[in-house]
Amino acid sequence: MTTLREPLREENASTPAPRRARKFRPELQGLRALAAALVVVYHVWLDRISGGVDVFLFVSGFLITGQLFRASVRGRIEFRSFWGRMFKRLLPAALTVLVVTMAVSLLWLPEHRWLQAGKEIVASALFYENWQLAADSADYFAQNSSASLMQHFWSLSIQGQFYVVWPLLIGVLLLVVRWLGWNMRTTLLVVLGVLFAGSLAFSVWLTAVNQPLAYFHSGTRVWQFALGGILALTIDRIVLPRWLALVAGWLGVLGLASCGLVLQVGTMFPGYVALWPMVSAALVLLAGATGSRVGADRFLSSRPLIYLGNISYSLYLWHWPVLLFYLLVRGRTEVGLVGGAGVIGLSVVLAVLTYHLVENPVRDSRIGVNNRWGAYRFAAVVLVPVVAVAVVWQNVTLDRAEFEFRADDSRYPGAQALMTGQPVYDSTNDVVPPFAAVSRDWTTWQPGECVRVPVDDDVNVRECRMSPPEGVEPERRIAVAGDSHTWQLNSALIPIAKKNNWELSVFYRPGCPFTATETDPISEECAEWNRETLPKIIELQPDVLITMATRDVRVGLKEWLPDGYVKQWQRLHDAGVPVLAVRDNPRFDFEPSECVQLKGFTAEECARPRDDMYLAVPPYETEPTPPNTAFVDLSDAFCTATQCPPVIGNVLVYADDNHVTETYMQTMAAILQEKMLSALGWEATVAAAPK
Secondary structure, eight states, X not given: OOOOOSOOOOOOTTSOOOOOOOSOOHHHHHHHHHHHHHHHHIIIIIOSOOSHHHHHHXXXXXXXXXXXXXXXXXXXXXXXXXXXXXXHHHHHHHHHHHHHHHHHHHHHSOGGGHXXXXXXXXXXXXXXXXXXXXXXXXXXXXXXXXOOTTTTHHHHHHHHHHHHHHHHHHHHHHHHHHHHTOOHHHHHHHHHHHHHHHHHHHHHHHHHHOHHHHHHOGGGTHHHHHHHHHHHHHGGGOOOOHHHHHHHHHHHHHHHHHHHHHSOHHHHTTSGGGHHHHHHHHHHHHHOOOOOTTSHHHHHTSHHHHHHXXXXXXXXXXXXXXXXXXXXXXXXXXXXXXXXXHHHHHHHHHHHHHIIIIIHHHHTSSTTTSSTTHHHHHHHHHHHHHHHHHHHHHHHHHHHXXXXXXXXXXXXXXXXXXXXXXXXXXXXXXXXXXXXXXXXXXXXXXXXXXXXXXXXXXXXOOEEEEOOSTTOOOSEEEEEEESHHHHTTHHHHHHHHHHHTEEEEEEEOTTOOSOOTTTSOOOHHHHHHHHHHHHHHHHHOOSEEEEEOOBOBOTTTOOBOOHHHHHHHHHHHHTTXXXXXXXXXXXXXXXXXXXXXXXXXXXXXXXXXXHHHSOSSOGGGTSOOOTTEEEEOOHHHHOOSSEEOSEETTEEOBSSSSOBOHHHHHHTHHHHHHHHHHHHTOOOOOOOXXX
């Protein structure tokens, strides 16, 4: 995504252009412009991924490999000047966008997103944002939070890593070739072929196993750079007949434009299907200059496309934060036709200003020319303040997130307010958790209260166990199994277990409900987890297994009881294990806690009518269930008689659009205990003292 800075050659339009090797390829700049336009249009109006970013990686491989190969043929690769030019090309625009994004975030971004934003600004500035996102891709809650303002920096980070590693690779090859007397072009082609095959195979495998991780993993993208490099080394030796070049050029353009419409790029890439945009881009470059008025190269070499290619780097950087801030300020999930035009228009204006006022002046300056290390000092001077400010921002956010909560604090009754008729919001007190802490206010186990129990050396089955003090026999043994909605119950179950001297064993996997694998459409990983977890619970023989009773309490009365749940309960019944199934909490199509930050605690649009969320009669009361199953309905702890509000008893209920904060769940402990004991016919006990 760097900007080409070579003069445009004028061709006589009346005579066919010779099919020869050319240092400057105007259609390449048009290709970059097309890729950038597709990225922006697909993001803004289609809410899809286009595959244009893959073209950026391919083009980078094409340009940099060609440049380094030519330098190696001349006998020397100037690493210092190469990386110095990289700093001057990449840092000015990128850091400008990051600084402006930080400033605007302080005005408009909800506090609970500040910590993540600060982390990702540091990651983006230091070119490891793809790894930050890869780590978050394994975090179920990071996947379901609002989109990151810096998410699009993942591709720039991979390119930055490529610009560091690729020269070193070719430099080592140059030494080997000189020593062994091999041909540099042939050797480099072999190495690139091995990298292409190995990375593509790894990409296909990891995409099938863990697609979110594969999407951001540097190793799954090496083949795209390698393919560009292979083309750079061979393109001058490939001459297509003019008719075939015409066909190839337009096939490439149409292939790029249609890729995001035909394929679900966001969920299928970067496996073998990512060859679609790669081959399309290669066809455009192989077609080259056809000299025809109807050739794709004439379109791609037009002045508007050349200029769009020049500003494509800045346009890519600006469009994403502009889009997200527009949605945030307007309180929308879609931009619409007019709003999208405004987002694109503003992004273009910012890109033009950045290109002419930031990119060009720095790139054309004498920085790094008069002094060999000048570009490196420049990089340090501009990087250090940005990273420092982002780190300070994170620390300030952590300080604002600190709070102490006691379940018996009368200022924050939480769910108890609905039981005693107290107001859901009392303006004389503040609200907990603080907004800065909302995204982190999730069920946790204290050190020493939970140990990981190995289960047949299988990492898919993780058991977290909390036992009474040493020397005290547990009164009951409770098992919990399921996904995040089951896990969040632990915030209430832990104090209940301590109070009643119970042992608590939790089997948990994010995104995996406890269900029969042959009935519910779940991933293979979840199916394996269920197959392995069920016999462990049966072997444990707990006094009760707690899991979820329903799914999808959403607007439109979509709550239902999956057949797979009932089948699992029946299997536990056959094994003599009682089941306590808990009705699900409401799920929203927005983040309620974010809504009240932006619109106020009493804003009606931040709540939803109860009658639109919960069925009047739970589905498990109208469908047959095994006799071993008892049920707990917590709907009255989430909703008043008329509404499901975002704040109850001065406690923020939701950490995101569907998960309950740890603080609010703690206020539900007494309610859950009463309903649980009643449903199971148990009596409460008092925790015994250690012997």
